[in-house]
Amino acid sequence: MSTAAAGHHDHDDHGPAKGWTRWLYTTNHKDIGTLYLLFSLVMFFIGGGMALIIRAELFQPGLQLVDPLFFNSMTTMHALVMIFGVVMPAFVGLANWMIPMMIGGPDMALPRLNNWSFWIMPFAFLLLLSTLFMEGGGPAGGWTLYAPLSLQGGDSFAFVIFSIHFMGISSVMGSINIVATIFNMRAPGMTLMQMPLFVWTWLITAYLLIAVIPVLAGAVTMLLTDRFFGTSFFNAAGGGDPVMYQHIFWFFGHPEVYILILPAFGIISSIIPTFARKPLFGYASMVYATGSIAFLSFIVWAHHMFTVGMPLAGEMFFMFATMMISVPTGVKVFNWIATMWRGSMTFETPMLFAIGFLVMFTIGGLSGLMLAITPADIQYHDTYFVVAHFHYVLVPGAIYSIMAATYYWLPKWTGNMYDEKWGKIHFWVSTVFLNVLFFPMHFVGLAGMPRRIPDYSLQFADWNAVASIGAFGFGFSQLIFVYVIFKCIKGGEKATSEVWEGADGLEWTVPSPAPYHTFEKPPAQFS
Amino acid sequence: MLLAGKLALFSLGMFAFGYIVMPPLYNVICDLTGLNGRTNSAAVSMPTGEGVTDRLVTVEFVSVVNSSAAWTFKPAQLTMEVVPGKTYKAFYTAVNLTGRPAVGQAVPSVAPSSAAKYFNKIECFCFTKQEFEVAASKEMPLIFFVEPDLPRSIDTITLSYTYFDTGEAPVELEPAVDLTDS
Numbered sequence: 232m233s234t235a236a237a238g239h240h241d242h243d244d245h246g247p248a249k250g251w252t253r254w255l256y257t258t259n260h261k262d263i264g265t266l267y268l269l270f271s272l273v274m275f276f277i278g279g280g281m282a283l284i285i286r287a288e289l290f291q292p293g294l295q296l297v298d299p300l301f302f303n304s305m306t307t308m309h310a311l312v313m314i315f316g317v318v319m320p321a322f323v324g325l326a327n328w329m330i331p332m333m334i335g336g337p338d339m340a341l342p343r344l345n346n347w348s349f350w351i352m353p354f355a356f357l358l359l360l361s362t363l364f365m366e367g368g369g370p371a372g373g374w375t376l377y378a379p380l381s382l383q384g385g386d387s388f389a390f391v392i393f394s395i396h397f398m399g400i401s402s403v404m405g406s407i408n409i410v411a412t413i414f415n416m417r418a419p420g421m422t423l424m425q426m427p428l429f430v431w432t433w434l435i436t437a438y439l440l441i442a443v444i445p446v447l448a449g450a451v452t453m454l455l456t457d458r459f460f461g462t463s464f465f466n467a468a469g470g471g472d473p474v475m476y477q478h479i480f481w482f483f484g485h486p487e488v489y490i491l492i493l494p495a496f497g498i499i500s501s502i503i504p505t506f507a508r509k510p511l512f513g514y515a516s517m518v519y520a521t522g523s524i525a526f527l528s529f530i531v532w533a534h535h536m537f538t539v540g541m542p543l544a545g546e547m548f549f550m551f552a553t554m555m556i557s558v559p560t561g562v563k564v565f566n567w568i569a570t571m572w573r574g575s576m577t578f579e580t581p582m583l584f585a586i587g588f589l590v591m592f593t594i595g596g597l598s599g600l601m602l603a604i605t606p607a608d609i610q611y612h613d614t615y616f617v618v619a620h621f622h623y624v625l626v627p628g629a630i631y632s633i634m635a636a637t638y639y640w641l642p643k644w645t646g647n648m649y650d651e652k653w654g655k656i657h658f659w660v661s662t663v664f665l666n667v668l669f670f671p672m673h674f675v676g677l678a679g680m681p682r683r684i685p686d687y688s689l690q691f692a693d694w695n696a697v698a699s700i701g702a703f704g705f706g707f708s709q710l711i712f713v714y715v716i717f718k719c720i721k722g723g724e725k726a727t728s729e730v731w732e733g734a735d736g737l738e739w740t741v742p743s744p745a746p747y748h749t750f751e752k753p754p755a756q757f758s
Numbered sequence: 759m760l761l762a763g764k765l766a767l768f769s770l771g772m773f774a775f776g777y778i779v780m781p782p783l784y785n786v787i788c789d790l791t792g793l794n795g796r797t798n799s800a801a802v803s804m805p806t807g808e809g810v811t812d813r814l815v816t817v818e819f820v821s822v823v824n825s826s827a828a829w830t831f832k833p834a835q836l837t838m839e840v841v842p843g844k845t846y847k848a849f850y851t852a853v854n855l856t857g858r859p860a861v862g863q864a865v866p867s868v869a870p871s872s873a874a875k876y877f878n879k880i881e882c883f884c885f886t887k888q889e890f891e892v893a894a895s896k897e898m899p900l901i902f903f904v905e906p907d908l909p910r911s912i913d914t915i916t917l918s919y920t921y922f923d924t925g926e927a928p929v930e931l932e933p934a935v936d937l938t939d940s
Contacts, residue, residue, distance in 0.1 A: 542872055
């Protein structure tokens with residue numbers, strides 16, 4: 232047999248291509264989902280390493296380990312890596328893996344675009360991380376890149392802007408693909424209101440991404456032309472206005488925080504019914520609540536800028552609009568609790584993470600409600616209270632949902648059950664250290680400790696030392712997560728196709744591990 | 759595919775909205791409402807009606823030199839008691855200490871921002887850039903009036919100018935280098 236013929240497969244049932252180019256050229260949604268998830272895992276440790284540098288420096292007052300400029304670039308890069316390199320790719324990876332299987336479609340609607348949107352990401356982050364080694368250091372003006380501060384950084388600035396453009400292009404292409412998939416690839420007869428909530432939340436998230444990522448691209452392009460081409464969008468001397476940057480940025484930035492949490496709502500809405508062995512309470516209200524949150528996210532952006540000197544009427548509007556978001560979010564939390572009510576609950580690892588999400592995300596939501604109160608926010612603004620707030624919604628919120636999803640679907644992906652004992656240990660160790668890490672930040676924040684500083688006043692020393700201990704504990708306990716994942720990939724007890732006793736959904740009708748191609752013939756139960 | 763194309767167009771549209779439409783729109787909104795303490799950036803005509811003599815408004819003058827630019831920039835008067843509806847003249851003095859011919863530009867801001875649209879400048883050095891010789895000093899005038907319908911709750915208006923070195927080379931001035939020796 233000639234070697235040339237080896238490249239041609241017969242088209243009945245072929246598996247993945249051989250060799251490493253499988254990953255480079257793949258258009259298979261499962262391969263691309265895996266790539267996204269592994270990329271996200273690697274970036275999680277890079278971003279986490281940066282967080283540990285921050286916490287090591289903050290263990291004691293005074294300047295110990297790193298110089299302040301590097302510290303500032305760590306806070307900036309930690310945020311950029313965690314938001315754009317960890318949470319967003321992880322959700323896109325889960326969408327790639329699960330959405331076609333959940334809606335009974337054979338693959339994503341635009342497979343080549345899918346490959347492209349993944350492979351942009353490693354280059355974008357190579358560009359971003361390379362700035363740390365450049366003269367003048369990486370970006371150090373905060374992830375929000377506020378003008379005029381961000382314009383005063385080193386020559387790495389252009390690299391940062393281009394890497395954000397790349398990430399944005401990748402996200403927009405991924406989102407277009409997801410919308411096209413959901414509208415065109417559903418099993419015959421499956422109506423929109425029969426879709427699993429993960430699909431629904433991703434559909435809404437994709438629209439948010441398509442609407443706001445280009446606005447971010449516009450804002451950073453203005454920064455770029457202000458810096459290098461003599462425009463004056465944000466330069467007051469030339470007739471521009473730095474406050475306009477904040478408006479444009481947060482017009483992107485607030486929907487962005489819902490981009491980081493809506494898919495999590497979908498994941499939790501899949502997991503809780505499974506382990507409560509009851510259908511989700513209030514499916515339709517969940518869909519409408521998600522839509523309401525997405526709509527409200529566009530009209531609350533100025534609550535990030537209560538201290539820039541807005542008129543009273545503006546502050547009142549943004550305060551009440553922000554508080555209104557707690558209504559649809561409250562509907563969701565109520566529905567999840569009502570789903571568990573009188574259910575036959577068991578507490579496998581995904582359920583533990585889901586309940587952890589529910590409790591701690593609500594804590595973060597409540598501190599968000601405190602921050603929404605304009606007069607109180609003037610005190611809380613840019614303190615560690617804000618840091619505590621958004622870490623409570625992002626770490627036990629977004630990150631826990633991703634971990635819950637990983638444990639929940641890992642048997643479907645690999646065909647093996649993960650190690651339940653170590654999964655539970657991972658949950659408990661993470662949860663304890665996470666609260667040791669982030670809860671004291673509320674206290675030092677209320678006492679007035681500002682964000683983004685390498686040194687602080689002595690009265691904050693004790694709680695900062697506690698938080699740093701929590702940080703190292705939390706950071707290293709994530710190695711358990713890696714251990715459990717790789718142990719599960721290598722082997723273990725074989726999973727059934729249903730995997731979980733109470734699981735409901737099309738993805739549980741295919742064998743475990745899911746074959747390379749699924750639903751080449753659409754499922755019939757909806758028609 | 760049609761759907762994907764539409765979505766791609768929509769994202770391009772949002773980029774254009776952010777980059778092309780939003781900045782001018784923002785300027786228009788700020789000019790109309792006085793949000794951000796924005797005052798008029800071009801001359802307005804003299805007030806027409808009578809001054810309101812039953813009240814006085816304090817105008818405070820503040821100056822800031824942006825970042826590390828080597829300039830002196832100070833108001834000639836710290837406060838003025840003004841009658842709404844009447845015009846007044848004030849001065850700011852700028853000295854170029856940069857050691858090179860330079861171009862400066864002042865950017866005004868009014869606090870409280872709700873007073874901004876009642877504060878009108880008939881003539882202002884902030885409408886144009888100023889060119890300076892090395893170590894040159896300039897006294898720069900400002901003619902303004904406060905509108906009579908300024909809300910009664912406001913009795914003090916702070917006018918702040920930030921002075922920027924535009925970084926440009928002066929066009930009309932002679933070059934600083936003396937070429938006759940060579």
